[in-house]
Amino acid sequence: MKILVAVKRVVDFNVKVRVKSDGSGVDIGAVKMSMNPFDEIAVEAAVRLKEAGVATEVVAVSCGPAACQETLRTAMAIGADRGILVECAQELQPLAVAKLLQAVFMREQPRLVVVGKQAIDDDSNQTGQMLAALAGMPQATFASQLQVAGDEVIATREVDGGQETIALKLPAVITTDLRLNEPRYVTLPNIMKAKKKPLEVLTPQALEIDVAVGLTTLKVAEPPARSAGVRLVDVAALVAKLKNEANVI
Amino acid sequence: MSVLIIVEHDNQSLKSATLHAVTAARECGGNITLLVCGWQCEPVAQAAAKVAGVARVLVADAPCFADGLAENVAAQVVTLAGAFSHVMATATATGKNVLPRVAALLDVAQVSEITRVVDAHTFERPIYAGNVIATVRSSDPIKVISVRATAFEAAPLEGGRALIETIAAVEDTGLSRLISRQTIASDRPELASARIVVSGGRGLGSGAHYAALLEPLADKLNAALGASRAAVDAGYVPNDYQIGQTGKVVAPELYIAVGISGAIQHLAGMKDSKVIVAINKDADAPIFSVADYGLVGDLFEVLPELVAQLG
Numbered sequence: 135m136k137i138l139v140a141v142k143r144v145v146d147f148n149v150k151v152r153v154k155s156d157g158s159g160v161d162i163g164a165v166k167m168s169m170n171p172f173d174e175i176a177v178e179a180a181v182r183l184k185e186a187g188v189a190t191e192v193v194a195v196s197c198g199p200a201a202c203q204e205t206l207r208t209a210m211a212i213g214a215d216r217g218i219l220v221e222c223a224q225e226l227q228p229l230a231v232a233k234l235l236q237a238v239f240m241r242e243q244p245r246l247v248v249v250g251k252q253a254i255d256d257d258s259n260q261t262g263q264m265l266a267a268l269a270g271m272p273q274a275t276f277a278s279q280l281q282v283a284g285d286e287v288i289a290t291r292e293v294d295g296g297q298e299t300i301a302l303k304l305p306a307v308i309t310t311d312l313r314l315n316e317p318r319y320v321t322l323p324n325i326m327k328a329k330k331k332p333l334e335v336l337t338p339q340a341l342e343i344d345v346a347v348g349l350t351t352l353k354v355a356e357p358p359a360r361s362a363g364v365r366l367v368d369v370a371a372l373v374a375k376l377k378n379e380a381n382v383i
Numbered sequence: 384m385s386v387l388i389i390v391e392h393d394n395q396s397l398k399s400a401t402l403h404a405v406t407a408a409r410e411c412g413g414n415i416t417l418l419v420c421g422w423q424c425e426p427v428a429q430a431a432a433k434v435a436g437v438a439r440v441l442v443a444d445a446p447c448f449a450d451g452l453a454e455n456v457a458a459q460v461v462t463l464a465g466a467f468s469h470v471m472a473t474a475t476a477t478g479k480n481v482l483p484r485v486a487a488l489l490d491v492a493q494v495s496e497i498t499r500v501v502d503a504h505t506f507e508r509p510i511y512a513g514n515v516i517a518t519v520r521s522s523d524p525i526k527v528i529s530v531r532a533t534a535f536e537a538a539p540l541e542g543g544r545a546l547i548e549t550i551a552a553v554e555d556t557g558l559s560r561l562i563s564r565q566t567i568a569s570d571r572p573e574l575a576s577a578r579i580v581v582s583g584g585r586g587l588g589s590g591a592h593y594a595a596l597l598e599p600l601a602d603k604l605n606a607a608l609g610a611s612r613a614a615v616d617a618g619y620v621p622n623d624y625q626i627g628q629t630g631k632v633v634a635p636e637l638y639i640a641v642g643i644s645g646a647i648q649h650l651a652g653m654k655d656s657k658v659i660v661a662i663n664k665d666a667d668a669p670i671f672s673v674a675d676y677g678l679v680g681d682l683f684e685v686l687p688e689l690v691a692q693l694g
Contacts, residue, residue: 145511147647147648150514150647151511151514151515153515160510160511160515172629227492228483228492228493229486229487229490229491229492229493232487251629252629254511254512254628255510255511256510257495257496257509257510257511257512257628258483258493258495259479259483259495260483260486260493260495261483262483263453263479263480263481263482263483263484263487264483264484264486264487264493265487266484267457267483267484267485267487267488268487268488271558272454272556272558272559273453273454273480273484273559274559275453275476275479275480276476276480278622288562291476292476292622292623293476293477293623294475294476294477294575294623294631295566295567295623296564296565296566296567296621296623297564297565298561298563298564298565299561299562299563299564300452300559300560300561300562301559301560301562302558302559303557303558303559306558306559311629312612312616312629313616313622347492348491348492348521348522348523349492349494349519349520349521350519350520350522351517351518351519352505352518352519352520353517353518354510354515354516354517354518355515355516355518356514356515356516357509357513357514357515357516357654360654360659360673360675363659363671363673363674363675363676363677364675364676364677365671365677365678365679366676366677366678368678369678369685369688369689369692370692372660372676372678372689373689373692373693375676376637376658376660376676380637380658380675380676382579382636382637382657382658383579383604383637383693
């Protein structure tokens, strides 16, 4: 079966972002960008299903500016067979991405779609669920285990207070939790090979999707800073502060 | 304004998480309706009707809601949403699972994890792991919003006298089914709502050390236990202990971070705590930049002493 994996290009998780001085946005002009960590897990999961003989083809898709081609090449270096870029200069919000992914889903007709549970830039945690809704598919969010059995996919989900295991009818959408797998490092030979893999570029217009934004960001700001704390010399001083100054114990 | 809130429950009791969404809904103004989708969930409906500030409780009672599967719950919410200006849930694993599905079916954007209601159309929410606060306005006819629990007080469980109305349940979508559910039993306060949280990181070295050093302290303080991602990945504790951007977000009165360096990802989950204590042997650990009280020292010596001195 064919698996579609969605990947997003985001500010690298190690970068501490800065707000632009006029509050209009976050300054990402010169910072390092990488594949969203949850999406790496999604690609790894799809490639492992291929290695296990369950999947026949893994297609990576990304929506955004031309630079997302790098992210797709990374996905192909991990093991995706080909890439699709939906090139779009405007800001894309989760609902627009879900609509674009649904259009790609209709063209490609995969049996399984795997996406990260959230992107570490907008922290929305919406796209997978929205795609599932638009395509009328079942969803397993926050998956930490995955297994395809016949015409079902069995997923264990991380939920508050424990785990639950659900079975979904294929085609289905999976969103990946951190614990699903440990993504492999890409090797130089695989990076070279990825350069030769096919990469198709589409546009929202070609897919006939309106990507107009639903939410307007009025401003962004740094969160209020915490006042500087004190270093204490020993446990007795700490206990005294907690009891007498902070009054929390 | 009229707000529909999806109630989180286990068919027997109302989860306190829902109460935080009620407070956020009151800040938007207007009537508040709670929706209980469940199976044999009469006790939940009764409890929901007593929540202060709630005007109406809608109950859809059917076997297809027994396991709270997103496909069925979202389908039910969508049949009702047209009559409301806002649809809300608390941003728990359950809320995050269902709400975007509802938003997409309604063809509207969702505002995730709001931390402040500016007005009925404008909200604040953290992005980039809590390092940036964005103010966003929704122009959609129905605003679909998930609420960060720690940013809003819980509405009182008593004082309301809402009308309970039974509504017709949607048909089972048949797309998914529950196979099993494993809940981790604990006598401690729930992490997300505990007054004190004691949290451990990689510095503890092993699960046995985590238990031996942190449990006595948590017992003494009646605290919930948490952990950094490093401690979870290393297998010291189950992953629902994880505090951070990808785990739980807590804002207790007292947060004690033991052997935690304080990566951005972890700080996103705890930096709104009222008082933060850091115990770490590395004087340069980033956790000290947010700690009100810092103690540089070997946790294997400091913790037993701390427990002893708390008497």
